[in-house]
Amino acid sequence: MSSPAEVDHYQIRLLGPIQIERNGAPIGRLESRKAVAVFCYLCCQTKPVLRTHLTSLFWADKSETRGRGNLSRVLHSIGSEMPNVIEADRQSVQINPAAHLWIDVVNFEILMAEQKPHLTAAATEIYRGEFLEDLELKECPDFDVWLSGEREQWQQRVAQAFQNLITYHTERGEYDQGLRAVTRLLEVHPWNEDAHRQKMLLHHLRGERT
Structure with a gap:
């Protein structure tokens, strides 16, 4: 057989x-x-x-x-x-x-839809960088418009996922986990002023000087 x-x-x-x-x-x-x-x-x-x-x-x-x-x-x-x-x-x-097929963007959204902290954390682990980071097709303007819009939306989705984790861990007094999340968020959005303030707050809550 x-x-x-x-x-x-x-x-x-x-x-x-x-x-x-x-x-x-x-x-x-x-x-x-x-x-x-x-x-x-x-x-x-x-x-x-x-x-x-x-x-x-x-x-x-x-x-x-x-x-x-x-x-x-x-x-x-x-x-x-x-x-x-x-x-x-x-x-x-x-x-x-x-x-x-396992597709990271599809699975990210599936995990986030559950609205459970451990699944949100799993979703953030999927993130490795900008959407289609190494792809540019300037000779295709309509595709380029789509790509720019998707990149912006994914930045926002990922930032919100990290923000949810920061809030969750801070409220539970899990400051080390909160710091890890805010550090990853700043890798995505280095100009995020709220994230910088949250990082300072978490260091303060851990009894550290910033």
């Missing part, structure tokens, strides 16, 4: 430097920065994306025919490195719902 085919498991990290792993090992390089950008964009969508939208986002300077051809080539390159991860028809594209 033959053994069942091995199922690939993917880990996708978009917060900080982009990391894509299959079964614990990095995948080969995708064909271009646009291929990486298309894949990351699809990972952030909750429903199928029209091909026409993707071509306008990434190939606005090309004719519709060339744009669709470029998109098809990019999707093929993604599928070559990650079989069965992309689901596409003539009209739309999405991440295959049946694929085994």
Whole structure:
């Protein structure tokens, strides 16, 4: 009796430097920065994306025919490195719902939605840096606008997560844990005046001079 085919498991990290792993090992390089950008964009969508939208986002300077051809080539390159991860028809594209993917931004939001301190702490551990930190596509202005907006929103989400932890630990007298959280917050928002004041307060509550 033959053994069942091995199922690939993917880990996708978009917060900080982009990391894509299959079964614990990095995948080969995708064909271009646009291929990486298309894949990351699809990972952030909750429903199928029209091909026409993707071509306008990434190939606005090309004719519709060339744009669709470029998109098809990019999707093929993604599928070559990650079989069965992309689901596409003539009209739309999405991440295959049946694929085994762990995506950091998705799991961050799942953990935060529970509104439980230990899960909030787990969410902050996922954070490694700015959303799609090492990706820029200045030649795609509409994508660049989307990317800038997402980066700002993720900064706010992450800052709020750390703020929730700081408040929780301070109210419980757990000043060491509070200091760890506020230190991480200042790594995200070094200009956050409230966080600097909270750090001074926590040092004071620990009986230290700042």
